[in-house]
Amino acid sequence: MASTTETASVKTAAGPGAAAPAPRRARLWRGATPWLFLLAPLTLLIVFTYAPIANMVAYSFTDWDGVSPELRYTGAENYTELFTRPDLFEVFWVSGYYLVASVVQIVAALYFATILSFNVRFRNFFKGVLFFPYLINGVAIGFVFLYFFQDGGTLDSVLGLFGVETDRAWLGTPESANTSLAAVSVWRYLGLNFVLFLGAIQSIPGELYEAAELDGANRWHQFRHIIAPGIKPVLSLTVILSISGSLSVFEIPYIMTGGATGTETFVIQTVKLAFQFNKTGLASAAAIVLLLIVLAVTWVQRRLVPDSADDKRMDLA
Amino acid sequence: MNRRIVLALAVGAALLASGCTGSGGATKGADAEAPDDPAKVSGTITVLTHRTDLVQDGTMKKYVAEFNKTYPKVKVEFDGITDYEGEVKIRMNTENYGDVLMIPAVIEKKDYPKFFASLGGREERSKKYRFTDYTAVDGKVYGQSPLGAVPGFIYNKKVWSRAGVTDWPTTPAEFLAGLKAIKAKTDAVPYYTNFKDGWPLSQWTGVKGSVSCDEQATTRWVEGNPWAEGGELRVADSLLYDIVHEGLSEKDPTTTNWEASKPKLAKGEIATMWLGSWAVIQMRGAAKQAGADPDDIGFMPFPAQKDGTFCAVTSPDYQQAVNIHSDHKEAARAWIDWFTDKSGYAEDNLALSPLKDGPLPDVLKPYEEAGVKFLDLDDSKGAELKTLENQSEVGINTPDYRKELVDMARGARKGDPDDYLDGLGEKWTETQKSLGY
Numbered sequence: 022m023a024s025t026t027e028t029a030s031v032k033t034a035a036g037p038g039a040a041a042p043a044p045r046r047a048r049l050w051r052g053a054t055p056w057l058f059l060l061a062p063l064t065l066l067i068v069f070t071y072a073p074i075a076n077m078v079a080y081s082f083t084d085w086d087g088v089s090p091e092l093r094y095t096g097a098e099n100y101t102e103l104f105t106r107p108d109l110f111e112v113f114w115v116s117g118y119y120l121v122a123s124v125v126q127i128v129a130a131l132y133f134a135t136i137l138s139f140n141v142r143f144r145n146f147f148k149g150v151l152f153f154p155y156l157i158n159g160v161a162i163g164f165v166f167l168y169f170f171q172d173g174g175t176l177d178s179v180l181g182l183f184g185v186e187t188d189r190a191w192l193g194t195p196e197s198a199n200t201s202l203a204a205v206s207v208w209r210y211l212g213l214n215f216v217l218f219l220g221a222i223q224s225i226p227g228e229l230y231e232a233a234e235l236d237g238a239n240r241w242h243q244f245r246h247i248i249a250p251g252i253k254p255v256l257s258l259t260v261i262l263s264i265s266g267s268l269s270v271f272e273i274p275y276i277m278t279g280g281a282t283g284t285e286t287f288v289i290q291t292v293k294l295a296f297q298f299n300k301t302g303l304a305s306a307a308a309i310v311l312l313l314i315v316l317a318v319t320w321v322q323r324r325l326v327p328d329s330a331d332d333k334r335m336d337l338a
Numbered sequence: 339m340n341r342r343i344v345l346a347l348a349v350g351a352a353l354l355a356s357g358c359t360g361s362g363g364a365t366k367g368a369d370a371e372a373p374d375d376p377a378k379v380s381g382t383i384t385v386l387t388h389r390t391d392l393v394q395d396g397t398m399k400k401y402v403a404e405f406n407k408t409y410p411k412v413k414v415e416f417d418g419i420t421d422y423e424g425e426v427k428i429r430m431n432t433e434n435y436g437d438v439l440m441i442p443a444v445i446e447k448k449d450y451p452k453f454f455a456s457l458g459g460r461e462e463r464s465k466k467y468r469f470t471d472y473t474a475v476d477g478k479v480y481g482q483s484p485l486g487a488v489p490g491f492i493y494n495k496k497v498w499s500r501a502g503v504t505d506w507p508t509t510p511a512e513f514l515a516g517l518k519a520i521k522a523k524t525d526a527v528p529y530y531t532n533f534k535d536g537w538p539l540s541q542w543t544g545v546k547g548s549v550s551c552d553e554q555a556t557t558r559w560v561e562g563n564p565w566a567e568g569g570e571l572r573v574a575d576s577l578l579y580d581i582v583h584e585g586l587s588e589k590d591p592t593t594t595n596w597e598a599s600k601p602k603l604a605k606g607e608i609a610t611m612w613l614g615s616w617a618v619i620q621m622r623g624a625a626k627q628a629g630a631d632p633d634d635i636g637f638m639p640f641p642a643q644k645d646g647t648f649c650a651v652t653s654p655d656y657q658q659a660v661n662i663h664s665d666h667k668e669a670a671r672a673w674i675d676w677f678t679d680k681s682g683y684a685e686d687n688l689a690l691s692p693l694k695d696g697p698l699p700d701v702l703k704p705y706e707e708a709g710v711k712f713l714d715l716d717d718s719k720g721a722e723l724k725t726l727e728n729q730s731e732v733g734i735n736t737p738d739y740r741k742e743l744v745d746m747a748r749g750a751r752k753g754d755p756d757d758y759l760d761g762l763g764e765k766w767t768e769t770q771k772s773l774g775y
Contacts (some may be wrong), residue, residue, distance in 0.1 A: 044434075088427050088442075089449050145579075193593035195751045225689035279536055281741040282592060282750055296424070297736045298728040299444055 074312075081305035081320070087295060092302075099306035112285050115199060122203035123263035125165075126211050127256075133211075134218035135244055148219070155212035157305045163276030166205045171278075176238070195283030202274050202284055210266070214259050221252035257326055265315040265324070287311055365573040370455035370660040370671040380411035381666030383437035383673060386426060390418035401683070405676050409619065412669045433663040437670040440656030441473065441481050443735075445672070447721035450480040455667050458675065459484060467678070468692050469654035471717040481657030482674055484683050486690035487616040488639075488650045488702065488712070489544030495636040497526045497609040506638045506648070514640040517586040517610065526609040529581045530599055533591030534746055536737030541613055543734045545574040546715070548653040553716050555651075560719045560775055562725060564734075565763035571643065571734070572759055575743060578612075579755045582747035591744060600624035604635065616655070618701045619688045636703055639710055648710040650702075652690055716718045722775055730769035732762055751758035 081099055085092040103109060133151055137144055154162070169175045170191035177189065192198040229247050238246070249256075271288040274280060280289040288311070295304030373379040392398050393416045402414045417436060419425050426442045429435040430453060445453060456478040457463065463479045465472040473481035498504070501520040507513035517528035532538035547555035549570045564571040581587055588594060602608045604625030605676075611617075615637060622632035639648040658677065660670040677683060681766075684691045688699045694708055705712075727734050739762060745751035746758060 086444070088430050088444055089446060090452055091449075124401075166382075167593055171593040174593070180753065190590035190592060193590060193748075198592065278592060279534070279741075280738070281533070281536070282745050293736075293738070297733055297738075298731050300728065 077305045077308060080302055081309050083302045085301045086299040087301035088299075095302070099303045100310075103301060103310060109290065110287075112287050112290050113268070115284060115286050117265035118199040118203040118268065119206060119270050121266065122207045123210075123267055126180075126207045127214060127259055128258075129207070130211050130214035130218055131181060134215050134222055135248060137217060138222040145328075148215075151215050152212040154209050155216075157209075158273040159209070160276055162205065162209055163185055163273055166201075166273075166276050170201055192278055192282065192284075198278060198282045198284050202277060205273050205277070206270065214263075217255050217259060218252060221255040222248055225251040259320050261322060264318055268315055269311060270316070346394060349461055368455045368662050368667070370664075370667040370674075371671050372458075373668040373673055376408050376672065377410065379409055379669050379672050381669040383669050384414040384415045384417055384665070385525050385673065386417045386419060386422075386436035386439040388419060388440060389424035392675030393418035397686075401677070401681050403683065405673065408680075409669070409672050412666075412672060414673060433661075435661055435663075437664040437666055438524075438658055439658050439661060440671055446724065447473070447475060448477050450659075452480070453662055454480040455662045455664070455671075456480055457660070457671065466694060467682065468652060468694055468714060469657070470689070471678050471715075472523060472654055473657050473659070473721060474718075478555065481659040482678050483615075483657045484678050484681070484693055485687055485692060486652045486657050486684070487614040487655065488690065488705070489541065489548065489612070489614045490640065490650065491610050491638045492603065492613050492621055493606070493610045493636050493638060494526070494603055494606045494618055494634050496634050497524055497606045498636070500524050507641040508643045508648075510573065510580070510641050513577065514580055514584065514586070517581060518584065519592060520609045521586055521772055524606075524609070526606055527588050527602075528586040528612045529588075529590050530594070530603070530608040531578075531587050531594055531744060532580065533588075533741060534594040535596045536741065538596065538611065538613060539578075539737040539740040539744070540735050542574050542578060542740060543571070544614060544651070544653060545570055545640055546757055547713050548640040549573050549642040549644075550647050551647075551649035551711065551713065553713055556715055556717055556723055557689040557719045560722045561770075562609055563763040563767050565759045565766065569763075571762075575740065575759055576755065577641075578740065579743055581746045583743050583755075587744075587748075591748070601628035604628050604632075606630070606634070614653075615701050616687065616689055616700070622688075625741075637704070639705070641650075648705075648708065649713055650705060650710050651713045651715055653715075654692075655689070658666070722773075724773065726766070726769055726773065730765045732765055 061314075080092075082094055082096060083092045084095050084098075099302050133147075137148055141147070171177075172190050176191060180186070190197075191201045225247060230243055233243050233247060270286045271292075274284045274286055275289050275292070278284045280286070280293070287307070291307045291311070293306045294300045294307060366740050387393065387398075389398070398416050405414065406412070422440065423442050423444065424579065426435060426439060427444050430442070430445070441450070441454070450473060454501045458471055460474040460477050460479050463482075467482060469483045470479050472483070473479055476735070478662060488577045498516065498528070499522060501516065503516040503519060507516050520526055520528040546559065546564075548551070548568070552558065554714055555570065559570075563569060565575070566572060582591075599608060599611070600621055601624045603611060603621055607626055617636055618635060625632040629635055641648050642648075660667055664670050678692050684696065685699065688701045690699060691697065733739060742751060743755065743758060746753045746755060
């Protein structure tokens with residue numbers, strides 16, 4: 022989320038540049054005003070985002086164990102170790118499950134957002150139902166779903182009502198465990214995507230639909246030619262968030278399986294390096310590598326699917 | 339463009355300012371002397387503890403009331419911490435980590451003198467107390483565990499006797515046969531891994547010394563390969579594998595629940611778990627709550643004998659230490675001494691007394707009767723063992739590799755257990771070489 026905050030602040034800063042000529046003092050004040058407003062968010066951003074990252078970069082060049090007062094600079098040793106141990110990157114296969122899940126998630130969110138942006142009975146109720154999971158604490162979700170997936174647990178009993186085979190260990194094999202966990206993650210984040218889409222769709226002027234309807238466009242045509250292009254920036258943001266999210270999945274698998282049975286993700290592995298084996302230096306390097314991978318993926322994606330008008334304006338500024 | 343440069347510079351400067359990871363030089367080698375006159379010691383001390391339950395139910399207050407009879411001027415406050423390891427580790431980057439605390443596992447032994455005030459010489463303390471080796475650095479002791487435990491199998495006596503097993507198994511094969519009989523003759527789950535919570539699996543490392551009956555087990559692990567044929571971890575991990583592979587453990591290990599497992603064992607729905615004598619009191623408590631008979635909870639040693647006797651290794655709980663930055667070191671020392679010697683904390687927990695001449699707890703009376711030999715391990719290579727564990731990333735005190743082993747045993751993961759254990763041994767010995775042990 023840090024990246025969105027940053028873009029937002031840059032935009033505001035560029036805003037009041039074109040002002041009418043005024044006396045020196047007033048102009049000075051006017052120039053300083055946006056900065057005064059920015060003081061609080063920038064301080065927070067620097068203190069809680071960039072300073073820790075700088076610290077982490079510094080740690081990644083040391084052999085620090087996380088608590089000892091002594092630490093030794095080891096140069097790029099941690100990075101060499103990371104890249105000479107392919108086993109550390111095998112865990113990225115697990116992200117595949119979450120990538121597939123985020124496709125499902127985006128399609129579902131888009132579908133619900135489109136439907137609920139038109140006049141539907143109990144519209145607000147359904148909006149609430151869809152958004153609610155996102156408000157629940159991730160740890161609580163982990164615990165709830167642990168009971169849900171227990172053998173003979175909620176899922177089994179619900180399936181039993183429909184006469185489906187019950188009593189199975191949903192978290193028992195790597196495939197079913199990862200699929201189950203990815204499903205939980207869809208359940209949790211669907212609401213966020215949904216709200217983003219809903220907001221974007223509702224910013225499209227209603228007359229467009231009326232005009233389209235007069236021209237004989239059905240719902241699908243409306244979606245295809247009005248809604249989809251209208252929400253493209255939000256869609257592309259969501260895709261970026263989903264991909265970086267899939268690469269850095271953490272809390273749901275950590276709480277529910279602790280990374281056992283083939284559900285270990287890169288972040289869980291990093292946490293284990295740092296807090297189980299006390300290799301804070303190596304873990305920091307791993308975190309930096311993950312950051313770089315996410316940045317690279319985002320960059321590639323922006324190249325492949327550039328944002329239209331909005332993006333160009335940003336480049337010119 | 340200009341604005342961007344200014345912004346970049348500002349951010350950059352802030353980063354540089356915070357980028358340095360300096361840690362102040364700690365005073366080193368302070369002592370926490372025992373006070374001469376109990377009536378004169380004064381001060382308020384904070385005790386960091388992982389026993390949040392005892393802080394909340396007022397048990398700790400009762401101890402303090404007793405303590406104040408001898409040391410009227412010392413005020414003791416508690417800071418119960420749920421995620422003890424994680425939180426204290428971070429606090430120890432500052433000087434503010436209480437006056438008395440349990441030494442977190444993450445602190446390296448060689449760093450003890452930088453963090454804690456010494457409690458006295460090793461020679462002198464070891465005459466009276468158990469476990470002094472575990473915190474001794476350069477002949478000085480930095481911590482004292484208020485209680486000890488013995489690893490072993492907690493079992494439901496009724497279930498085992500219903501299956502026709504009344505004598506403790508003496509070999510892993512006999513133990514397996516016992517579990518099979520339980521599966522055949524009762525409804526109980528013969529063995530419960532507590533896979534989901536993980537830490538019960540890492541308890542298996544407590545087997546150290548039980549198979550070989552050797553006080554030098556730690557040193558042998560550091561210098562040798564515990565997964566070699568006949569090695570202690572080979573024996574223990576193979577037994578765990580066989581238990582799961584033969585279907586003698588719970589059906590779905592991935593959603594187990596520690597709290598729920600206690601009443602289940604008490605009621606006889608679970609027959610056996612590998613834990614430690616410390617867990618007996620919890621199981622008995624669970625039995626009382628569940629309306630089962632607390633006397634059904636039994637405790638048996640690892641099924642291995644040397645010259646016809648079982649061996650049980652004593653192991654310390656968290657070690658209490660005095661913060662080197664404490665302003666009330668005497669008061670802090672007074673609390674540790676009193677808590678170790680006079681509080682009755684060990685008896686209250688049915689645990690092994692930290693005093694060498696302390697009485698055996700009830701739980702371990704059957705051990706005495708069966709002639710089980712108690713071993714106090716020599717922990718002089720404990721620091722090396724920890725380094726080896728971390729550097730090799732095998733993690734004998736973390737559940738991960740045993741989770742993989744259990745997955746393998748129940749077919750959720752491909753692989754051969756022997757190859758797997760050999761692989762661990764290889765990693766272990768390679769790291770040994772690189773560290774020069």
